[in-house]
Amino acid sequence: MFTKTLHIAWHYLKTTYGNRTVLIFALLMPLLFTFVLGSVIGGPGRNGESPRWQIALVNADKGALGEALAARLAAHPALAVQTQTENEALAAVRAEEVTAAVLIPADFSAALLAGGESGVEYVAGSEVRSGQSVQAAVQAALTEVDGLIQAAEIATAAAAQLGLFEAPGQDQARYFQEALQRGLAREGTAPVQVQAAAVTRMQAADPIPDGFAQSSPGMLVTFALVGILNGAIVLILERQQGTLRRLLVLPLRKSAILGGKLLAIFVAGLLQAGVLILFGAFVFGVNWGQAPLALLLLLIAFVFAVTSLGMLIAGLARTYAQANALANILMYSVAALGGAWWPIEITPAWMQRLAQITPSYWAMQGFHDLLTRGLGLPAILGEAAALLGFGLLFLTLGVWRFRYE
Amino acid sequence: MTNIVQVRNLLKQYNPPSGVIAVKDISFDIRRGEVFSLLGPNGAGKTSTISMLSCLLAPSSGDAEVAGHSITTAAPLVKQAIGVVPQEIALYQTISAAENLIFWGRMYGLSGQRLQERVAATLAIAGLTDRAHDKVESFSGGMKRRLNIAVGLLHQPQILYLDEPTVGIDPQSRRRILDTIKTLNEQGMTVLYTTHYMEEAEELSDRIGIIDHGELIALGALAELTRLVGESDLIDLDVEYNGADQQALAAGLQAQPGVQRVVVEDGRLLLAVDQADTALADVVVAVARAGAHVRQLEIREPNLEALFLHLTGRALRD
Ligand SMILES: Nc1ncnc2c1ncn2[C@@H]1O[C@H](COP(=O)(O)OP(=O)(O)O)[C@@H](O)[C@H]1O
Ligand SMILES: [Mg+2]
Numbered sequence: 001m002f003t004k005t006l007h008i009a010w011h012y013l014k015t016t017y018g019n020r021t022v023l024i025f026a027l028l029m030p031l032l033f034t035f036v037l038g039s040v041i042g043g044p045g046r047n048g049e050s051p052r053w054q055i056a057l058v059n060a061d062k063g064a065l066g067e068a069l070a071a072r073l074a075a076h077p078a079l080a081v082q083t084q085t086e087n088e089a090l091a092a093v094r095a096e097e098v099t100a101a102v103l104i105p106a107d108f109s110a111a112l113l114a115g116g117e118s119g120v121e122y123v124a125g126s127e128v129r130s131g132q133s134v135q136a137a138v139q140a141a142l143t144e145v146d147g148l149i150q151a152a153e154i155a156t157a158a159a160a161q162l163g164l165f166e167a168p169g170q171d172q173a174r175y176f177q178e179a180l181q182r183g184l185a186r187e188g189t190a191p192v193q194v195q196a197a198a199v200t201r202m203q204a205a206d207p208i209p210d211g212f213a214q215s216s217p218g219m220l221v222t223f224a225l226v227g228i229l230n231g232a233i234v235l236i237l238e239r240q241q242g243t244l245r246r247l248l249v250l251p252l253r254k255s256a257i258l259g260g261k262l263l264a265i266f267v268a269g270l271l272q273a274g275v276l277i278l279f280g281a282f283v284f285g286v287n288w289g290q291a292p293l294a295l296l297l298l299l300i301a302f303v304f305a306v307t308s309l310g311m312l313i314a315g316l317a318r319t320y321a322q323a324n325a326l327a328n329i330l331m332y333s334v335a336a337l338g339g340a341w342w343p344i345e346i347t348p349a350w351m352q353r354l355a356q357i358t359p360s361y362w363a364m365q366g367f368h369d370l371l372t373r374g375l376g377l378p379a380i381l382g383e384a385a386a387l388l389g390f391g392l393l394f395l396t397l398g399v400w401r402f403r404y405e
Numbered sequence: 406m407t408n409i410v411q412v413r414n415l416l417k418q419y420n421p422p423s424g425v426i427a428v429k430d431i432s433f434d435i436r437r438g439e440v441f442s443l444l445g446p447n448g449a450g451k452t453s454t455i456s457m458l459s460c461l462l463a464p465s466s467g468d469a470e471v472a473g474h475s476i477t478t479a480a481p482l483v484k485q486a487i488g489v490v491p492q493e494i495a496l497y498q499t500i501s502a503a504e505n506l507i508f509w510g511r512m513y514g515l516s517g518q519r520l521q522e523r524v525a526a527t528l529a530i531a532g533l534t535d536r537a538h539d540k541v542e543s544f545s546g547g548m549k550r551r552l553n554i555a556v557g558l559l560h561q562p563q564i565l566y567l568d569e570p571t572v573g574i575d576p577q578s579r580r581r582i583l584d585t586i587k588t589l590n591e592q593g594m595t596v597l598y599t600t601h602y603m604e605e606a607e608e609l610s611d612r613i614g615i616i617d618h619g620e621l622i623a624l625g626a627l628a629e630l631t632r633l634v635g636e637s638d639l640i641d642l643d644v645e646y647n648g649a650d651q652q653a654l655a656a657g658l659q660a661q662p663g664v665q666r667v668v669v670e671d672g673r674l675l676l677a678v679d680q681a682d683t684a685l686a687d688v689v690v691a692v693a694r695a696g697a698h699v700r701q702l703e704i705r706e707p708n709l710e711a712l713f714l715h716l717t718g719r720a721l722r723d
Contacts, residue, residue, distance in 0.1 A: 008509045014504075017496055242495035246556070249491075250512045251484040404627045 004252050008260025023257040030223035040216035052080040054098040056089035062111020068184045072141040100124045151180035212286045218365035221360045225331040231265040232310025233323040269303040275277040289370035294377040301387035305359035308391040311398030339364040362386040406676045410435035417663035427453040429619040440596040442606040445616035459489050488562030499544040500515035513560035527555035547578025564595040576630035603709045631707045639711045642674040643701035656693045670720040
């Protein structure tokens with residue numbers, strides 16, 4: 001009986017991918033999209049190492065905060081900072097020797113402490129994609145420094161409330177300075193803490209995946225959805241063209257028919273993903289993380305979930321046209337909502353919560369654990385379990401609702 | 406055992422309790438080696454019957470034995486014994502004829518040398534040996550129909566079911582399919598054939614069951630069935646009405662002596678009469694009196710069409 005299941009699976013693969021257009025679409029399109037999007041979004045990730053962007057820093061500040069900002073930028077893993085005069089810095093930007101110049105004004109500390117604008121100037125070169133990342137890094141450093149001041153202010157206000165100051169004006173000012181110094185003293189270790197904090201998801205300090213680290217898994221997820229859902233609706237086509245009915249009058253089990261088709265769709269999905277990963281790794285230099293087993297488990301769970309989603313569509317749709325429409329709506333909305341097209345971190349909170357009902361969300365989270373955060377098997381067990389849960393649910397519903405006639 | 410199929414009180418109601426009763430408590434036998442036809446108009450219940458005998462559709466009540474096995478309790482054994490040619494062309498269009506046969510052969514459990522032999526043999530029966538490696542989508546309607554039949558023959562079944570295999574094809578292809586069925590039968594194949602073409606049933610069948618609204622209204626060899634009609638001929642009139650009232654004309658004709666029955670069918674009038682030569686003159690005169698005139702006229706010997714008309718009061722047409 002099982003040999004018939006395998007024959008049905010093999011037959012499905014042959015009739016579907018025997019068509020060269022389908023094969024090319026399944027492999028070439030995602031590679032193309034990965035490359036284009038990966039280049040546009042920009043960011044670290046090529047060859048697995050973070051490129052270090054050159055920036056020129058001009059620190060005219062007389063106070064401590066300018067130093068603090070400079071130290072923070074210097075400690076950033078993706079930035080290589082050269083301290084220069086303003087003229088040198090601007091010339092370097094023009095000559096494209098550096099990605100950008102950061103100018104800290106003379107009244108930087110004073111302005112910040114007075115609660116005003118920092119006045120930091122950011123002069124970018126012409127290269128758009130790395131420029132955005134650098135600007136984000138500078139902005140983050142600035143925010144942190146600003147945060148220190150606010151922390152010190154809050155601490156001082158709290159102390160005042162508690163009545164800790166005998167001579168309010170003077171003591172309070174000293175207390176504030178001390179609190180601020182304490183915060184600044186910790187700045188050297190701060191970036192390391194940021195890296196360590198990345199274990200849990202969606203903290204403000206979590207790295208946002210960019211470049212190929214976003215586009216590679218994103219396109220893998222998108223085209224797995226496209227390929228698998230388009231594959232699954234062939235079941236409806238077979239019902240419509242009568243071959244399913246003919247299979248039913250043969251001496252074989254219904255489970256062999258559905259099992260064979262689903263097995264083939266599942267295997268095709270895995271193979272497609274495998275090719276994308278290998279091609280991405282060796283041609284685009286995408287870093288797929290350090291845990292191949294974890295990656296494989298995540299892939300299997302995801303492809304299973306999507307195959308089951310396909311079965312659900314086949315179970316719900318009456319006609320091929322219906323199935324086709326449903327599959328098309330689902331493949332793109334599930335991909336986009338789940339964070340396959342842009343980092344989910346940039347979407348509103350409610351959308352991030354909504355995204356959790358899609359398998360693509362869990363797959364993307366898993367990929368980010370492996371790719372962006374460099375984590376291993378334990379980190380993706382939760383995502384894999386969620387995907388298997390989706391898969392079992394969809395599969396059960398789909399098989400239950402499927403009509404053979 | 407002389408009967409390969411024994412149908413007992415088979416009944417099918419779709420969507421019970423209020424749905425259509427497509428097959429109403431029918432019973433019949435098919436003898437080993439014969440061609441048995443189910444003849445009836447569209448919607449008569451032919452496909453429903455064949456689906457139950459293929460174990461594709463569960464009967465609402467009743468049972469049937471095929472090759473000694475019950476369709477309700479021994480479906481796998483029944484399925485192995487039968488070859489089914491469905492009404493629609495159930496083939497994979499994007500692969501070749503040979504690839505189709507190989508796939509379907511494997512589904513019947515064939516493999517290796519025997520599979521190769523059977524693929525070659527059925528391609529020859531279908532007359533498609535030289536087109537074996539062409540894609541099915543490049544075939545004509547007739548060729549697809551023949552390949553559709555070939556699939557049902559792969560595992561050398563004991564009985565072949567054919568559900569309206571000649572619908573929608575040209576006369577030449579139809580001729581070829583009918584000849585193929587005759588040849589298969591001469592070589593010993595038992596055939597269950599359904600059709601709404603009276604001529605096909607007359608030409609092919611050893612015995613015919615006439616089915617209408619789910620009921621088996623007559624069953625027997627062609628000669629036995631036409632004898633049922635008695636001594637009646639059929640006059641088929643193509644009438645130009647010129648404004649005359651069709652129903653009134655039909656009623657007038659019905660009143661003529663020697664006219665048994667009149668049926669209005671599209672523009673035509675179909676009359677069952679005791680004897681065509683004596684009734685004919687009166688009929689033509691009656692038409693003329695009503696202000697209409699006969700455009701064309703045909704007299705037919707007692708046949709299944711007359712029988713169907715006799716039994717149901719309706720014409721058997723596509
Ligand atoms: N799946 C179905 N559900 C409900 N009614 C059906 C179904 N299939 C057939 N019928 C009805 O049963 C009757 C017999 O149909 P069918 O067996 O296909 O007749 P035939 O093959 O002689 O044209 C028709 O009235 C048809 O509308
Ligand atoms: Mg039918």
